[in-house]
Amino acid sequence: MPGFFMSFIATPQSMHFAEALPLISGAAIRDYTLAYETYGQLNADKSNAVLVCHALNASHHVAGVYEGELRSEGWWDNMIGPGKPVDTNRFFVIGVNNLGSCFGSTGPMHQHPDTGEVYGADFPVVTVEDWVNAQARLLDRLGIGQLAAVLGGSLGGMQALSWTLQYPERTRHAVVVASAPNLTAENIAFNEVARRAIVTDPDFHGGHFYRHGVIPQRGLRIARMIGHITYLSDDVMNEKFGRQLREGMDLKYSTQDVEFQIESYLRYQGDKFSEYFDANTYLLITRALDYFDPALRHGGSLAQALAVARAKFLLVSFTTDWRFSPQRSREIVQALLENRRDVSYAEIDAPHGHDAFLLDDARYMGVMRSYFDSISKELA
């Protein structure tokens, strides 16, 4: 039976937390809700839990489809599910939407419990470490002490790495894909351009646009266009679009009309994104990316930062990923080697740039499947 008939039904759930979560910034957030999904069955000794952390624009809907909704596959549906590399017949998989996001967990579009006003720009700045703490509280509620594995790509990989530092005794394996130990200046620069696009949109209203009944869609569109460029590789863009014109063969000699297919594609991506993504969430999540730097508290030594980790690691990078380049993954590998931790590292020669971590590649899928197979062999 073809795979698409076999996508299972996913059911979003939510958990409310009354008690305050202290944040790294010194602020706190209370009366918050986390949206999450689970797939598979937790085994009797609760040893088969796998936490999947999401990146910038994804959510707790990691795998499966929503009942009656066409094209509602989770963002990592090719990786996770029955018989897939992360096999939900063997693992109990949990996806959590992070605080500050816009897909169900408490975020800037919700009410502040003290004032009853929508948070807007007043939503506290959240970090990777805060997200991990929030995820840990959810696991406490679900009765899960230790994770068989924590898994994430890109910003999700940063959370997986952070799990091994914040909760070393709760993390048996960490799978960190297309990630980095911190952002480079160039990477922060891209984020800043995206943020400026949003903040300078006249409809942004200092982050309190909800009150005005508008959405800074122009800023969001441009933010997405910039982001999207950095997730692809030059080769893939050339292969997909090259210098193709949108209409016919003749130039229009217009500076404002869409001429090239790539322009049309980026505008389409920007439009789509601006209709579902929250502007304050974009600011919050890019800031969390910028701030992540576990080596900072250890004089810049990543090896010292990772000294507390006890997990076994799999790292994967993609040769054409220039936003989270293989060199950044190798830095993590080197720091783990210095700490004599168990680590494997696969550098996949894929053409798709940063996006490769979400796509099907036989070598990538093979390594992931084999690694999770070996984890499942450790289960009772």
Place this chain on the structure above:
Amino acid sequence: MSDHATMQAIARLVPEGARVLDLGCGNGALLDHLQRERGCTGYGIEIDDDNVLACVRRGVNVIQLNLDEGLAMFGDNSFDVVLQIDTLQHLRNAEVMLRETARVGRSGIVAFPNFAHWPNRLSVLRGRMPVTRRLPYQWYDTPNIRVGTYKDFEVLAHKNKLRILDAFGLQDGREVRWLPNARAGTAVFRFEHD
């Protein structure tokens, strides 16, 4: 050189419980054996996708790297033993990697096909490059870009101030200690740096 007897002959040179780096670890069989039979720990380095996958599948730590880019990732004396088993002959920078092997490991073990094995000599005398079970390639498609002999390696080790702790030939899984340069298809050296 994947047969079991040969693998065991190499494994015997690795102390129990040693921390091992295996350069060009292939499908991870040797590391797997060292971990299970001799309580060793460590990592393999591989460039080939299928071999990386095979290592992950058998639960051997593997790091996908091109050895021609060096071992900058590894600190001085960070391993008890660094292995180069049937790897040296594929390396563009074989001498640099030998020095790197000595730097990263407290000791090194190198094994490679000995081109002075008598059937190879005979073949060259007849005017043809050898094609044998040990060297199954034609001259035009061989991945062995460094063709050296047991004696050649002694000279290279001396040039790089390596102290040879043990050296012998391997033929059909058995150690050859008498005239190894002529009587063995594989040369094996165990050494340390000053």
